[in-house]
Structures are given as C-alpha cells and as structure tokens.
Amino acid sequence: MTKYELLSGNEAIARGAYEAGVKVAAAYPGTPSTEILENISQYERIHAQWSPNEKVAMEVAVGASIAGARSLASMKHVGVNVAADPLLTFSYTGVGGGMVLVSADDPAMHSSQNEQDNRYYGLLAKIPVLEPSDSAEAKEFTKKAYEISETFDTPVILRTTTRVNHAKGLVAIEEPAELAVKDYEKNPPKYVMTPANAVGRHKVVEERRLALTEYAGATELNRIEKGSGADGRIGFITAGISYQYLKELLPEASFLKLGFLWPLNEKLIKDFAASVDQVIVVEELEPVLETQIKAMGVRCRGKDIIPRQGELSEEVLRTVLGKAGLPVAAAAQPEYASSQKLPMRPPILCPGCSHRGMFYTLKSMNLHVSGDIGCYALGSAPPFGCLDTTICMGASITGAFGMELARGEEFAEKCVAVIGDSTFFHSGITGLIDIVYNQGRSTIIILDNSITAMTGHQDNPGSGKDIKGMAAPAIDIEKLAESIGIRRIRVVDPFDLKTCREVLKEELAAPEVSLIIARRPCALHIRLKNPPLHVDQEKCIGCKACLKLGCPALSVTDGKASIDPLVCVGCGLCPRVCPTKAIKAGQKAAEEAKTNE
Amino acid sequence: MSKNTSILIAGVGGQGTVLASKILGLVAMKAGLDVKQSEIHGMSQRGGSVVTHVRFGEKVYSPLVAQGSADIIMAFEELEALRYLPYLKKDGLMIVNQQQMLPMPVITGAAQYPAGPVDEMSGKGIRIKAIDASAIGRKEGDARAANVVLLGILANELSFPQEFWTEALEESLKPKLLAMNLAAFKAGQAI
Numbered sequence: 189m190t191k192y193e194l195l196s197g198n199e200a201i202a203r204g205a206y207e208a209g210v211k212v213a214a215a216y217p218g219t220p221s222t223e224i225l226e227n228i229s230q231y232e233r234i235h236a237q238w239s240p241n242e243k244v245a246m247e248v249a250v251g252a253s254i255a256g257a258r259s260l261a262s263m264k265h266v267g268v269n270v271a272a273d274p275l276l277t278f279s280y281t282g283v284g285g286g287m288v289l290v291s292a293d294d295p296a297m298h299s300s301q302n303e304q305d306n307r308y309y310g311l312l313a314k315i316p317v318l319e320p321s322d323s324a325e326a327k328e329f330t331k332k333a334y335e336i337s338e339t340f341d342t343p344v345i346l347r348t349t350t351r352v353n354h355a356k357g358l359v360a361i362e363e364p365a366e367l368a369v370k371d372y373e374k375n376p377p378k379y380v381m382t383p384a385n386a387v388g389r390h391k392v393v394e395e396r397r398l399a400l401t402e403y404a405g406a407t408e409l410n411r412i413e414k415g416s417g418a419d420g421r422i423g424f425i426t427a428g429i430s431y432q433y434l435k436e437l438l439p440e441a442s443f444l445k446l447g448f449l450w451p452l453n454e455k456l457i458k459d460f461a462a463s464v465d466q467v468i469v470v471e472e473l474e475p476v477l478e479t480q481i482k483a484m485g486v487r488c489r490g491k492d493i494i495p496r497q498g499e500l501s502e503e504v505l506r507t508v509l510g511k512a513g514l515p516v517a518a519a520a521q522p523e524y525a526s527s528q529k530l531p532m533r534p535p536i537l538c539p540g541c542s543h544r545g546m547f548y549t550l551k552s553m554n555l556h557v558s559g560d561i562g563c564y565a566l567g568s569a570p571p572f573g574c575l576d577t578t579i580c581m582g583a584s585i586t587g588a589f590g591m592e593l594a595r596g597e598e599f600a601e602k603c604v605a606v607i608g609d610s611t612f613f614h615s616g617i618t619g620l621i622d623i624v625y626n627q628g629r630s631t632i633i634i635l636d637n638s639i640t641a642m643t644g645h646q647d648n649p650g651s652g653k654d655i656k657g658m659a660a661p662a663i664d665i666e667k668l669a670e671s672i673g674i675r676r677i678r679v680v681d682p683f684d685l686k687t688c689r690e691v692l693k694e695e696l697a698a699p700e701v702s703l704i705i706a707r708r709p710c711a712l713h714i715r716l717k718n719p720p721l722h723v724d725q726e727k728c729i730g731c732k733a734c735l736k737l738g739c740p741a742l743s744v745t746d747g748k749a750s751i752d753p754l755v756c757v758g759c760g761l762c763p764r765v766c767p768t769k770a771i772k773a774g775q776k777a778a779e780e781a782k783t784n785e
Numbered sequence: 786m787s788k789n790t791s792i793l794i795a796g797v798g799g800q801g802t803v804l805a806s807k808i809l810g811l812v813a814m815k816a817g818l819d820v821k822q823s824e825i826h827g828m829s830q831r832g833g834s835v836v837t838h839v840r841f842g843e844k845v846y847s848p849l850v851a852q853g854s855a856d857i858i859m860a861f862e863e864l865e866a867l868r869y870l871p872y873l874k875k876d877g878l879m880i881v882n883q884q885q886m887l888p889m890p891v892i893t894g895a896a897q898y899p900a901g902p903v904d905e906m907s908g909k910g911i912r913i914k915a916i917d918a919s920a921i922g923r924k925e926g927d928a929r930a931a932n933v934v935l936l937g938i939l940a941n942e943l944s945f946p947q948e949f950w951t952e953a954l955e956e957s958l959k960p961k962l963l964a965m966n967l968a969a970f971k972a973g974q975a976i
Contacts, residue, residue: 298825357821432847435846436846436851502849503851522870522871523874524870526867526868526905529899530899531891531895531897534888536833536889563831571889642831735892738892740886740889743887752886
C-alpha cells in the first residue's frame with residue numbers, strides 16, 4: 189500500500205530531491221523557499237549547505253552538476269536576481285548531473301519587497317520552467333525536472349509560489365533512487381565559456397529549445413481535462429495554484445493544465461483552443477503564458493479580466509469571471525462582519541528584540557537611515573518610522589554611500605546604514621570595500637544578532653554552526669573590517685542606550701568610514717524568558733516615554749503604564765527609558781505582580 | 786464544495802496556530818480524507834495577524850477557505866475573531882479564546898481595540914463558544930497550551946475517533962511536553 193504523508197510544498201520538494209538522488213544542495217534562506225534546504229539537510233546522504241548568498245549557492249550547484257552529481261539550488265524570487273549571472277551562462281554549458289533551480293515566488297508579497305514573476309527567467313535563460321500546483325506535484329515535478337535536465341542537457345527552473353510552498357497536501361512516499369555520480373571528463377568546449385566556445389554553445393541552446401518545444405507537446409506534465417455540459421465549452425489554460433481555485437469554481441469546465449510552462453507547444457495549445465468555444469488564460473501576476481499564446485494567433489482572454497497584481501483566490505476569480513459573464517455563482521456575500529472599525533495588526537519587533545535599542549536611539553537622534561532586508565525592516569513601522577530606504581539585500585551600505593556622494597558631508601553626518609549580520613555576509617562586504625576604496629565617510633551599523641532571524645533562525649557564516657547545527661568556523665566581522673582597511677570599528681550593546689548615543693555621535697562626526705557593530709543575540713532565537721517586569725503604579729506618571737520602544741508588552745491605560753506578563757520576556761530595556769524608575773525588574777517584581785493580582 | 790469541511794484558525798504570530806492546524810490536518814489524514822492546508826510564515830510571524838486554513842473531505846482542490854464558507858473558525862484572540870468573521874458561513878461555529886492582545890496601533894494610540902468582541906458576535910446570533918483557554922492551559926501547566934485546549938473543544942464538534950487525536954498530538958509534540966498537552970486537550974474536551 190502506498191504510504192502518504194501530509195507535506196508542505198517545500199517538504200515535498202526536499203523529498204523529491206532525495207528520491208531523485210540529489211547529492212549536493214545549496215541555498216540562502218528566503219521566504220517562501222527556506223524550508224526546502226532545511227528539510228533536505230535532514231537526509232544524511234545529501235550534502236546540504238547554507239551559502240552566503242544565492243549566486244554562491246547556484247555556482248556550488250553548477251560545479252557539482254558539471255562534476256557529475258545531481259544538484260539543487262533553492263531561493264526566493266529576488267534571490268534569482270542575485271544568481272542570474274551563473275544561471276544565464278549555465279544555460280549555455282548545460283549540465284553534467286541534473287541541476288534544478290527552485291525559484292519560490294511570492295505573489296502578494298507576504299514577505300518580500302516586490303512580486304516579480306520569475307517565469308520570465310525561463311524565457312530569458314532559455315531553460316525549461318516547471319510549475320507544480322500542490323504538494324503532490326511538487327515532489328513529482330522535482331523528480332521529473334532531473335530527468336528533463338539530463339535528457340536535454342539543461343538546468344531546469346522549478347517555479348513555485350507561496351501558496352504551493354507553504355500549503356500542505358498528501359504526498360505519496362516512494363523509494364529513493366541510487367546516488368549515482370556520473371563519470372567526469374574535462375570538456376572545455378562545453379564548459380569554458382570563452383567567446384569562441386560560447387558561440388558554438390548558443391547554437392546548441394537554440395537546437396535544445398526546439399527539442400523542448402516538441403517535448404512540451406508530449407509530456408504528461410501538460411494535460412487536458414475535457415469538461416462536460418455547457419461549462420465544458422469554456423477552456424481554461426492555467427498553471428500552478430490558479431488551477432486549484434478554478435477547479436473549485438468551475439469543476440466541469442475544460443482545462444489545459446500546464447506543468448511544463450516553457451517552452452510552449454503550439455499544436456497542443458491550438459488543438460485545445462479548437463475544442464472549446466472560448467479560451468481564458470488564468471495566471472497570477474504577469475501575462476507570461478497569455479502573451480506567448482496570443483503570439484501563436486490564438487484568440488483568448490486573460491489580463492483584460494484577471495488581475496495582474498497580488499494573488500488570485502477563489503473569491504477574486506469568482507468576482508472577475510462573473511463580471512466577464514462566466515457562469516460562476518455570484519460572489520458569496522459574507523454572512524457576518526463586525527460593525528466596528530478593526531485596528532490592523534502589523535508585524536512588529538518581538539518582545540526582547542535586540543534591534544529595539546538601536547532604533548530607539550536612531551529615532552531620538554533623528555537620523556537618516558539607509559535600511560536593508562531583514563527583521564530590522566520593521567524599524568520603518570511606528571513608533572520608530574526610522575528607515576529612509578529599503579531596496580534589496582546589501583543596498584543599505586552602498587545606498588548610504590550614494591546619498592553621501594549626492595548630498596555631501598553635512599548629510600553624511602546625519603545618515604547611517606543599518607544591516608543585519610547575515611545580510612552583511614550576503615552582499616554587504618563588497619559595499620563596505622567600495623566605501624573604503626573610494627574614500628567615503630559613511631557610518632555603517634551592523635545589527636549583529638548572530639543568526640538569520642526573519643526567515644526562522646538559520647545559521648550563517650558568523651553564527652559558528654552549519655546547516656546541520658554542527659560547529660563551523662565563525663567569520664570575525666571586526667577582523668574582516670580591519671583587513672579591508674577600516675580604522676574606526678566600534679562594538680556596542682544596543683541596549684546600552686547611553687553608549688550607543690555617544691558612539692554614534694563620535695562616528696558620525698568622524699571624517700572617515702566607521703563601522704559600528706551593535707551586538708546582542710536574537711531574543712526569539714535564544715528563547716529569552718526572564719521573569720516579567722512590573723510597573724510600580726505609584727511611581728508611574730503616565731508620561732508614555734516607554735511606549736517609544738514599541739514593545740508589545742507595554743501599554744498605557746487610564747494614565748498608567750502596565751506590562752503584560754504573558755508577553756514580557758524581561759529583557760530589561762524599558763527601565764532604562766523610564767524617567768521615574770517605575771519599572772522594576774527581576775523575580776521580586778514578578779512576585780509583587782502576582783500578589784497584586 | 787459543500788461536502789468538504791473548511792476550518793479557519795486565526796491568531797497572533799507566536800500563539801501556536803500553525804501547530805494546531807498541523808494536528809488537525811494529521812487527524813483528517815488518519816481518517817482517510819484528502820487534506821489541504823495553507824499557512825503563511827515569514828514576516829507576519831513577528832507578532833502580526835496570522836491565519837491558517839484547513840480543508841478536508843473526499844477531494845480538496847484549493848488550500849484556501851473562501852469567505853462565507855468556513856464551517857468553524859477557531860480564533861486564539863478576540864480581535865482576530867472579529868477580523869476573520871466574514872469567512873464564517875451562515876450558522877457556522879465560532880470558537881474563541883477570551884484573550885485580548887493589543888496590536889501596535891492600539892498601543893501607540895492610533896487606533897482603539899474593538900469593544901466587547903464576544904458580545905458583538907453573540908448579538909449577531911452567531912453560534913459561539915467563548916472560553917479562557919489560556920487560563921485552562923495555565924491550570925494544566927502552561928498558558929501556551931491554550932492552542933491544544935481549543936483543539937479539544939474543536940474535537941467535540943468533529944466526528945474523528947479519539948485515538949486519531951491522541952496519535953496526532955504524539956506525533957506533533959516534543960515528548961516532554963506531551964503529557965501536559967494531552968491533559969490540556971482533555972480539559973478542552975471536558976468543556
């Protein structure tokens with residue numbers, strides 16, 4: 189009897205890689221892709237690793253593939269931008285062992301700075317794109333991707349979206365294939381991409397494109413589900429999660445469900461179109477399929493009715509398809525709703541967060557802050573509202589330098605960059621070298637909580653552990669900075685508010701580049717849980733100074749501050765900002781609080 | 786499709802909604818049903834509003850519960866119960882933990898916490914089970930077991946055999962936390 193497990197899309201991809209005989213897997217954490225490598229790392233026979241960034245991960249997987257092993261690199265959509273350089277040329281060389289790049293896209297930007305559609309990378313790099321629509325397909329398509337990769341001598345993109353990565357479904361568990369590493373033979377015309385060789389390889393890529401186009405017409409990854417009745421005259425061409433929503437709405441319609449998204453097979457599309465009265469292309473984000481289908485001369489509807497922003501859903505499709513005259517039941521009116529205005533509950537810095545002290549200080553000094561990607565992007569939210577910019581991994585440092593070049597010394601004296609330790613290792617180091625080399629005077633703050641926190645506490649080159657939790661060399665940020673020629677390096681505890689302020693003043697005034705390392709471990713990672721603090725109601729004057737910390741445990745009602753003992757982790761920061769010393773720490777305070785109850 | 790069961794679990798990042806949905810999904814799988822569930826991790830975990838969707842039945846396509854179609858909403862916090870109310874189907878059941886956690890806009894004074902969420906829902910004629918699950922969890926050893934207390938209440942509304950729940954709890958929890966959580970689950974069932 190087949191054994192089934194309830195797996196997320198990410199767990200299923202990891203299982204697929206294991207069953208396919210993958211030997212090397214590398215990634216940089218990024219939502220919604222992170223759990224792929226975390227799960228792969230649990231299979232003993234696979235070498236799994238966190239790399240400092242996606243380009244590095246991709247190149248490690250490329251090298252492993254050329255040397256004959258099946259390999260995998262996984263990353264979030266914006267990570268593929270970082271890895272695009274090796275990706276586009278690896279398309280030319282082709283593979284040794286099969287190689288799959290998992291691109292986890294994030295429509296609706298649940299945890300991202302943009303919602304780019306990475307299916308375009310298939311067209312750009314001329315490599316096949318597979319897209320599963322649930323966990324079962326996530327595993328099956330991963331295995332299929334390795335077959336395609338080796339049959340057609342090409343890397344393959346497995347493109348997923350958040351609702352597939354983080355949704356769970358039943359997955360059939362199968363036996364893993366043998367771990368087979370192909371023989372390696374040095375082959376410069378294939379793998380040394382000097383212009384002369386690359387010209388020859390480009391020809392191979394175009395031939396491969398034609399062969400893949402033919403394959404797209406035959407593979408079971410693309411399937412037609414013939415509908416019935418009047419609804420069966422409606423033909424949807426769709427892929428990924430959109431397919432699942434449509435099956436809920438119009439189960440009897442006809443479907444061309446694509447799992448192999450690039451290249452498309454013209455005959456398959458045209459035959460399907462001819463079998464129905466109307467064709468509607470339903471895809472999230474960009475009209476990637478629609479544009480190609482229209483270029484074939486097939487009449488279809490698509491982005492004229494389907495939204496181009498955010499995620500689709502049953503509700504969204506019911507509404508837009510209904511408006512377009514399709515026989516979907518009118519959008520279900522919600523039966524119940526509150527008549528009150530409900531406050532939002534945006535994400536916030538955790539109780540005890542090491543970043544809180546630094547943002548409090550930056551806010552009180554009214555500085556310009558060039559921000560970066562990580563938990564500390566939450567420094568942009570009230571009550572801090574600190575950040576001037578957040579663009580991409582590493583851009584805090586280089587962005588601050590650019591601002592300095594544009595606006596001069598006076599601006600630089602009021603401007604800092606903030607970047608986390610993991611993001612610094614990812615792509616902050618080169619920016620720092622740029623400032624040293626070009627003799628800038630920027631003030632850079634590394635918020636070093638010694639973990640990759642936002643994505644769920646993955647280790648990194650500074651944390652002293654590898655992906656399996658084993659001891660690993662920890663890169664010393666101070667020594668690294670010293671070695672590239674930075675003379676002003678300061679280490680502070682971000683909760684030591686007085687020292688932070690003094691150090692910031694000194695370094696902002698210094699006419700050369702400064703590096704301030706604000707070091708304190710992530711409270712969530714070390715599970716900080718000291719006895720909760722307590723507000724002495726007699727001493728509290730209700731000045732709300734403590735609310736400037738933006739701590740979820742603190743609130744002021746009826747003119748007095750109070751601390752929620754269920755939320756407070758006893759980090760000890762709020763007593764430092766209380767002008768009347770009304771906030772008490774320690775066991776005694778906790779007991780006192782209990783008696784008062 | 787109406788023959789599937791749709792359950793929405795809403796709460797605040799860190800309250801254990803994901804674990805609760807995992808246990809529920811496992812139970813449905815043990816019962817031989819098709820299961821899909823959806824959650825979002827990442828930024829919203831940091832104290833934000835979180836919701837997980839669990840759907841089970843003969844054949845489930847979408848992992849998401851559509852508005853107006855949840856058979857049961859299990860809310861870990863009162864404001865979050867109100868927020869996801871539009872997902873509840875007519876005559877659906879609202880299980881709500883009587884806990885109020887102030888969101889940052891309320892703490893900073895930019896917004897107000899809604900008045901009497903439970904009363905408002907009762908006033909609309911909604912079938913509601915409101916319970917201070919954190920207090921019950923605390924009595925069993927840890928206020929954080931509120932999620933499992935709520936699962937106990939949910940179990941009474943679904944017709945899965947008891948041993949599936951016990952097995953799912955065993956498979957999902959660390960051994961040292963199991964006894965306490967089993968007690969919390971039973972306390973929920975006893976309500």
